Amino acid sequence: MKKSLIALAVLAAAGTASAQSSVTLFGIVDATIQRVNNSNGPSVTRLTNSGYNSSRLGFRGTEDLGGGMSASFWLEAGLTNDDGTGAASNVNNQGVASTASAVRPGTQGLTFNRRSTVSLAGGWGEVRLGRDYTPQFWNLTVFDPFGTNGAGTTQTLNSIITGATAVRASNSVGYFLPGNLGGFYGQYQHYLGENASGAFNSNDGTGDGFRVGWANGPINVAVAMSETNNHPAAGTEAKIKQNNVGAQWDFGVAQLMGQYSWDSVGSTDGRGGLIGALFPIGAGQIRLAYSEYKIEPGGGLADPTAKKWALGYVHNLSKRTAVYVTYANLKNSNGSAASAAPGAAGAPGINAKSDAWDLGIRHSF
Amino acid sequence: MKKSLIALAVLAAAGTASAQSSVTLFGIVDATIQRVNNSNGPSVTRLTNSGYNSSRLGFRGTEDLGGGMSASFWLEAGLTNDDGTGAASNVNNQGVASTASAVRPGTQGLTFNRRSTVSLAGGWGEVRLGRDYTPQFWNLTVFDPFGTNGAGTTQTLNSIITGATAVRASNSVGYFLPGNLGGFYGQYQHYLGENASGAFNSNDGTGDGFRVGWANGPINVAVAMSETNNHPAAGTEAKIKQNNVGAQWDFGVAQLMGQYSWDSVGSTDGRGGLIGALFPIGAGQIRLAYSEYKIEPGGGLADPTAKKWALGYVHNLSKRTAVYVTYANLKNSNGSAASAAPGAAGAPGINAKSDAWDLGIRHSF
Amino acid sequence: MKKSLIALAVLAAAGTASAQSSVTLFGIVDATIQRVNNSNGPSVTRLTNSGYNSSRLGFRGTEDLGGGMSASFWLEAGLTNDDGTGAASNVNNQGVASTASAVRPGTQGLTFNRRSTVSLAGGWGEVRLGRDYTPQFWNLTVFDPFGTNGAGTTQTLNSIITGATAVRASNSVGYFLPGNLGGFYGQYQHYLGENASGAFNSNDGTGDGFRVGWANGPINVAVAMSETNNHPAAGTEAKIKQNNVGAQWDFGVAQLMGQYSWDSVGSTDGRGGLIGALFPIGAGQIRLAYSEYKIEPGGGLADPTAKKWALGYVHNLSKRTAVYVTYANLKNSNGSAASAAPGAAGAPGINAKSDAWDLGIRHSF
DSSP states (O other), X not given: OOSOHHXXXXXXXXXXXXXXXXXXXXXXXXXXXXXXXXXXSOOEEEEEEOSSSOOEEEEEEEEEEETTEEEEEEEEEEOBTTTTBOOOOOSSSSOOOTTGGGSOGGGOOOOOOSEEEEEEEETTEEEEEEEEEOHHHHHHHHTOTTTTOSTTSOHHHHHOOOGGGSSEEEEEEEEEOOSOSTTEEXXXXXXXXXXXXXSTTTTTTOEEEEEEEEEETTXXXXXXXXXXXXXXXXXXXXXXXXXXXXXXXXXSSOEEEEEXXXXXXXXXXXXXXXXXXXXXXTTEEEEEEEEEEEEEOOTTOOOOEEEEEEEEEEEESSSSEEEEEEEEXXXXXXXXXXXXXXXXXXXXXXXXXXXXXXXXXXXXX | OOSOHHHHHHHHHHTTSOOOEEXXXXXXXXXXXXXXXXXXXXXXEEEEEOSSSOOEEEEEEEEEEETTEEEEEEEEEEOBTTTTBOOXXXXXXXXXXXXXXXXXXXXXXXXXXXXXXXXXXXXXXXXXXXXXXXXXXXXXXXXXXXXXXXXXXXXXXXXXXXXXXXXXXXXXXXXXXXXOXXXXXXXXXXXXXXXXXXXXXXXXXXXXXXXXXXXXTTEEEEEEEEEEOOOSSTTOOOOEEEEXXXXXXXXXXXXXXXEEEEEEETTEEEEEEEEEEEEEETTEEEEEEEEEEEXXXXXXXXXXXXXXXXXXXXXXXXXXXXXXXXXXXXXEEXXXXXXXXXXXXXXXXXXXXXXXXXXXEEEEO | OOSOHHHHHHHHHHTTSOOOEEEEEEEEEEEEEEEEEETTSOOEEEEEEOSSSOOEEEEEEEEEEETTEEEEEEEEEEOBTTTTBOOOOOSSSSOOOTTGGGSOGGGOOOOOOSEEEEEEEETTEEEEEEEEEXXXXXXXXXXXXXXXXXXXXXXXXXXXXXXXXXXXXXXXEEEEOOSOSTTEEEEEEEEOOOOOTTXXXXXXXXXXXXXXXXXXXXXXXXXXXEEEOOOSSTTOOOOXXXXXXXXXXXXXXXXXXXXXXXEEETTEEEEEEEEEEEEEETTXXXXXXXXXXXXXXXXXXXXOEEEEEEEEEEEESSSSEEXXXXXEEEEEETTOOOOSSTTSSSOOOTTOEEEEEEEEEEEEO
């Protein structure tokens, strides 16, 4: 629920004082029973999370500074609610250290890995500082009937080659256009790897991205481009580029959408695409998508490709609570070994088939 | 305080709107000065936590879905408030990895290790998904005058052999009977270890438990049984069984209670018992318990046994705030080396005596 | 903002009921773009945090127990809001284990490292249990125009030799004088290292501190002394002593302040000093300070010294939101290699110059 009860209380209580401030406590707890089968690999049944919407706990607020200006903060933590742990962040937009195995999974505490920002906004737009989504991520989730959650997630996100800044970046400075531009929207972000000057990796993890779009009535279309420096070891510099375009058209009986991605890391290319639709039926919604991602290493090597069909249904018990089911069927070829449900124990073999069922409940507050 | 102030505010502010939703922020901060003496080992004085009630910070809420249905969430983190750290969870109901020493204690962040669930409830009961208490835990705490907290904790819990799911399980699906069955209550829980199929340990950490009881007027009695697969290494499979029964009778001047446990891990048995009482006096309560736990490895080996007396007093300064003192005296025999205060630096020697004092304050909100 | 909106809501909603309880959610998100230059070392540009005030998220509350008594709790977590992670605590007031490198930075979850206490208070003062600031810290921040935050932080805190308890201690029992003593204030704190008796390090991390002062009208003056046992390895015992005095005088057009520190770890001494001022101008404030810290190892060794000038301006957009800029210029001599911005990648060389710019925004809630 976007409008927090606590914020309501604050506004009500403020009474005759100016009602210009609020603090909102918000969150989502989404639990999924998931079954994954792999054609030449193991299967697994598990309780996981975020099958429909990403589980989270957050605190946010906005202060009216007068003169059309406002200041805001947003602190949002990911929740692994199947076991109560939090989720890690990434402090420098570079590959995580190779000591991951030294950290016991059960010890992972809450971090504001999803978003941790402070903003100043006015008629000229918004400047935002901290950890935030990258511009190059948004088209992947906005133009995905499954919103990049659960077994139905666009295969582009599951196979993408662009690493630490594919979804979010730390140490970012972002600018957002104001909301009154006749449907035109846009954002630009610069993020820092924060390495010392002089070393070979001085710009590793530093990059830029932008996204511009137009939403009006039933139509929404956007394009995003980005470039991140990638220099994990001496002599291995390789620019990371993540670019995509997406569009949707709401016909009433159905909302059609599609996206296309052209990514690269040095001389390796990635190509992704999705077409899908949402069909409203009563208190529910049918979700359908086909997506694929192909990695093109060049040099005569094979191009590993993963292709996925996904079909789902969401039934809303209220605005805040829904139950849902999703089925996804993935085919690997040319050396790909992607799973229909990344993160589950037991990966499929090379060129295997993988399918997954999600059955879950999403409750927001 | 069970009824949150913030929830109150929300309900009041909602005013003419339907007051059917709430988000509650709740918690306990309980700090204890503890002295532990061991007859042939070191002693230690420390500030610890949770001597009367477990320290915690939580967020919970319920949404009325109409037609007798409701949806709920519950996120509750353990607090190590003597030093500000959180507490780890366990993601797969199996033994924690052997890399514990690689994690510095001061880095442990908050996790919702105590409970992390989403529920649907109706006239037919409640289905609950996530990390939760196991059915086989409840009799140990409900029928313990010290509520499994502090130096007085039933020795069954301190010595128990049943491992990762003795208190809670992650990845659980639980069912609870509705509350209108004339005092009859019950729950069933299935939890998943989430290992890949085909491996020797495919069912490690997967298990089931149930608990049924009857509470009416001064009487409360319950039984719980459980079985968890335990297969940490090839060729070492050993079922974990944790079973117990408990009862209490409230005579007004005193509340008598007792519990008995019969546990096993493969061919090793554990037998535990407690008798105790609570005596109300004015704004306070005297607490008294005798408990013991014996491990029976069989094969002609000795049966390590720990026997503990505990006496305490709680003085309520208000409903939310209490001060308390507890004294516990433990005797080890047949090779046992249990401490009256597990977790304190310096363990007692084999067959040693161990005693502990708790002096603390519990504040809830 | 000290007066929480949520607490306001609670009080308002309580209405005709007694308004004696409250739970307050509070915090600060402070983000800083920082540039550090070192004369014979690397430079770095980064987004960091807490350039003006320390970023935090907290929960606190007070319950009126009647008869002038009250109970309180305070749980406050540090925020690394540039990347969303939390901050570690220290569980035993001793040097952290040498396995720091085994913990990936991005995994650090939230802990209540800043403060985690429960208190009882009355006309006789306050007893406070848990993790809290040490008495020996307060003069360093109260009598620093930069409040020990950002590039302007008194060099005493950045160079101080006194280790784990220089700012806070875990496992503490503190006593605070009541507030009605005609401007006289004071506190005493004892903290425990919690090691087992008998070992060489049994008292490592255990210590005491006190602070007394007098604040009346434009004048505030205070002195603090402390002693902490330090015995990390057999045969290396060395008392840690951290002592300081500070004073300020508010002349209206300017608030002058100064502090002096005399510290020691065994036979090594540390001497620190600061003089500074705050100048109110309109909705803002100019901040100016000169500080230095000299380490005196004795035995004919050189005395590494760091001297820093800092100048800054804070512009308040509201009571809750401010933008600020700070410039600091540090000179190392006699073997010192301190940075104007500790924590940034790339340290200056021996006897180098280091300067730093902070440009940031502080938003509180």
